[in-house]
Amino acid sequence: xxxxxxxxxxxxxxxxxxxxxxxxxxxxxxxxxxxxxxxxxxxxxxxxxxxxxxxxxxxxxxxxxx
Numbered sequence: 446x447x448x449x450x451x452x453x454x455x456x457x458x459x460x461x462x463x464x465x466x467x468x469x470x471x472x473x474x475x476x477x478x479x480x481x482x483x484x485x486x487x488x489x490x491x492x493x494x495x496x497x498x499x500x501x502x503x504x505x506x507x508x509x510x511x
């Protein structure tokens with residue numbers, strides 16, 4: 446059962462990572478620093494990063510306890 450859970454989660458993550466995101470249009474040739482500042486100064490991006498990180502940590506903790 447544990448292997449099934451891990452397999453389902455792995456397939457879901459792989460399928461979601463293959464979907465293109467069309468949030469930004471135009472040139473994507475910005476440097477690493479410009480991208481980092483964009484993520485840190487945009488409230489929406491910062492909130493998404495915090496929520497996503499919390500979800501990943503919760504998932505890891507749950508899988509470790511199972």
